[in-house]
Amino acid sequence: MRNEKVTHTPKGLTDILWEECELKYQIESAARGVFAAHGYKMVQPPTFEYYDVYHAATPNKAESMFKFFDVDGRMLALRPDFTTSIARLAATKSVGQQLPLRLCYAGSAFQNDEAFSQARQREFSQVGIELIGENSAEADAEVIGIAIETLQKVGMRRFQIDIGQVAYFMGLAEQAALSPEQTDCLRERINDKDFVAIEQLLDTLDMPNTLRQAFLKMPTRFGSLSVADEALAQESLNEKSKLALENLKQIYHILQGRGLEEYISVDLGMVPHLDYYTGMIFKGFTYGIGFPICSGGRYDTLMGKFGRNLPATGAALGVERLMAALHDDKAAETAEKASDEYITVALAKGRLAELSIEIFERLGFDVAEMKTKTRKLIFTDEKRKFKFILVKASDVPTYVEYGAADIGVVGKDTLLESGKDLYEVLDLGFGFCKMAVAGPAQMRGRLEGRNIMRVASKYPRIARDYFHGIKGQTVDIIKLNGSVELGPLVGLSEVIVDIVESGKTLKENGLEVLEEICPLSARLVVNRVSMKLHRETVVDLIGKIKGELK
Ligand SMILES: Nc1ncnc2c1ncn2[C@@H]1O[C@H](COP(=O)(O)OP(=O)(O)OP(=O)(O)O)[C@@H](O)[C@H]1O
Numbered sequence: 001m002r003n004e005k006v007t008h009t010p011k012g013l014t015d016i017l018w019e020e021c022e023l024k025y026q027i028e029s030a031a032r033g034v035f036a037a038h039g040y041k042m043v044q045p046p047t048f049e050y051y052d053v054y055h056a057a058t059p060n061k062a063e064s065m066f067k068f069f070d071v072d073g074r075m076l077a078l079r080p081d082f083t084t085s086i087a088r089l090a091a092t093k094s095v096g097q098q099l100p101l102r103l104c105y106a107g108s109a110f111q112n113d114e115a116f117s118q119a120r121q122r123e124f125s126q127v128g129i130e131l132i133g134e135n136s137a138e139a140d141a142e143v144i145g146i147a148i149e150t151l152q153k154v155g156m157r158r159f160q161i162d163i164g165q166v167a168y169f170m171g172l173a174e175q176a177a178l179s180p181e182q183t184d185c186l187r188e189r190i191n192d193k194d195f196v197a198i199e200q201l202l203d204t205l206d207m208p209n210t211l212r213q214a215f216l217k218m219p220t221r222f223g224s225l226s227v228a229d230e231a232l233a234q235e236s237l238n239e240k241s242k243l244a245l246e247n248l249k250q251i252y253h254i255l256q257g258r259g260l261e262e263y264i265s266v267d268l269g270m271v272p273h274l275d276y277y278t279g280m281i282f283k284g285f286t287y288g289i290g291f292p293i294c295s296g297g298r299y300d301t302l303m304g305k306f307g308r309n310l311p312a313t314g315a316a317l318g319v320e321r322l323m324a325a326l327h328d329d330k331a332a333e334t335a336e337k338a339s340d341e342y343i344t345v346a347l348a349k350g351r352l353a354e355l356s357i358e359i360f361e362r363l364g365f366d367v368a369e370m371k372t373k374t375r376k377l378i379f380t381d382e383k384r385k386f387k388f389i390l391v392k393a394s395d396v397p398t399y400v401e402y403g404a405a406d407i408g409v410v411g412k413d414t415l416l417e418s419g420k421d422l423y424e425v426l427d428l429g430f431g432f433c434k435m436a437v438a439g440p441a442q443m444r445g446r447l448e449g450r451n452i453m454r455v456a457s458k459y460p461r462i463a464r465d466y467f468h469g470i471k472g473q474t475v476d477i478i479k480l481n482g483s484v485e486l487g488p489l490v491g492l493s494e495v496i497v498d499i500v501e502s503g504k505t506l507k508e509n510g511l512e513v514l515e516e517i518c519p520l521s522a523r524l525v526v527n528r529v530s531m532k533l534h535r536e537t538v539v540d541l542i543g544k545i546k547g548e549l550k
């Protein structure tokens with residue numbers, strides 16, 4: 001029998017062979033050529049360092065770092081990215097060198113996540129640049145410009161760079177006197193364009209209405225530069241937010257002056273982790289890859305952690321993601337053509353199907369055939385250039401994440417369970433129900449603090465987040481695929497985590513709601529790239545659906 005531990009690579013790690021390896025080196029060498037032409041000097045930090053180095057810079061990556069100990073018992077970690085190591089080496093090794101420093105790198109970074117896809121791997125290659133010692137819009141525009149030039153040089157044809165400014169959000173958070181926890185929670189919800197959750201959180205916070213409106217509008221403020229002007233027009237912005245928006249405008253104008261405007265879009269709602277970003281941030285997107293192909297931003301306080309306070313900005317490109325985007329150029333071309341012509345909407349089969357179809361029907365789409373008892377899976381409205389696909393509810397987030405569908409209609413339960421990286425743009429106001437812990441009446445009052453308990457659920461991720469994450473109870477989670485109510489009845493589990501709508505299923509099986517986890521309803525979700533590349537159509541559709549909901 002074959003020993004897979006000997007013949008296979010661990011999950012998320014892969015051999016790169018033949019043409020793929022060729023392509024990888026071509027990309028790296030093209031990138032290095034561009035960097036060198038702009039005066040960037042190659043540096044190579046070690047593959048692993050003291051864990052404290054990375055932890056000081058990126059606490060949010062702490063959990064996903066590969067950690068181990070040296071013979072002296074000191075904790076080490078494989079680098080989760082290059083920026084931290086380069087900041088450390090520049091802070092400690094560059095004294096006496098003329099500023100600004102222009103440094104570049106190529107190599108592997110590591111992430112200990114459950115990663116299987118080409119887009120999210122445990123070992124992945126990055127090429128990138130860091131421009132250290134200059135705080136100016138010119139410097140930020142330089143790194144974005146070089147990222148664009150690199151993408152062009154490796155052969156990318158259609159891509160978009162979104163630029164944002166985290167200091168705008170931080171200025172608002174300071175004005176609202178939010179605690180670090182509240183700031184991070186709000187930041188995450190804005191970054192996910194999760195309008196419903198933003199509103200829910202703002203309802204619990206006490207702040208002037210102008211600030212509330214500014215936060216609420218953040219996720220809608222993307223597109224042309226006019227969104228920065230709109231944000232600037234808002235009354236009583238503090239100096240930090242104002243300067244941030246002015247800085248974003250300056251960067252945009254510099255890039256415009258270099259003829260790069262066609263690639264640039266502004267997104268004020270883009271506020272990824274604030275571990276070290278202090279100003280401009282950017283992410284690059286293309287068709288067929290549901291994740292950014294490059295990203296970067298300004299980090300003016302990171303170097304200070306290593307003993308030398310210098311402003312800095314940088315950009316990193318994900319080589320595997322570029323390979324995936326370039327790999328099958330023909331397929332990409334076909335996909336581009338198809339997505340140029342049609343917007344694809346994935347609707348969930350089952351309980352949400354009828355109401356989802358109805359919304360599009362009310363908006364005048366030709367969806368009559370979907371209501372018939374057909375076995376067809378794709379329905380086309382030729383006039384409006386929309387395609388509708390009917391898929392299993394739990395697959396909707398996958399279709400949308402990968403860009404096989406631009407838009408999806410799906411329950412919040414499925415979204416939470418999928419953990420996918422999508423824009424959640426609208427609560428559709430139907431499919432109301434709740435996620436709850438349920439069980440026999442005798443379990444009431446007996447859940448608190450218990451660790452020896454079995455929880456059956458079709459939603460193991462939600463159950464785990466609730467029990468392990470929120471309540472700190474390390475209960476056993478048992479995954480079932482349906483008829484979950486049977487669990488406590490046949491002794492498989494003490495309780496269940498499941499959807500409760502009318503409560504009829506629970507009642508008929510002698511069970512009751514013990515704890516409510518969260519309210520649920522149908523949501524409209526949008527692929528991150530479609531939101532950028534088909535902005536007008538998508539925004540127009542969102543507006544029309546909103547109109548229908550009123
Ligand atoms: N796990 C991964 N697998 C493959 N490529 C990755 C991975 N993580 C990051 N990259 C690539 O490296 C680039 C820079 O990574 P970095 O960690 O600096 O940015 P990030 O925006 O935090 O990444 P992500 O959005 O993937 O979490 C990303 O834009 C992406 O292209």
Ligand SMILES: O=P(O)(O)OC[C@H]1O[C@H](OP(=O)(O)OP(=O)(O)O)[C@H](O)[C@@H]1O
Pocket residue numbers: 458481482483484485498499500501502503504505506
């Ligand atoms: O409160 P109620 O109105 O009774 O609805 C709740 C039931 O509906 C869902 O099951 P679904 O019909 O999706 O089938 P499943 O049991 O196979 O998951 C859910 O898992 C509950 O069993």
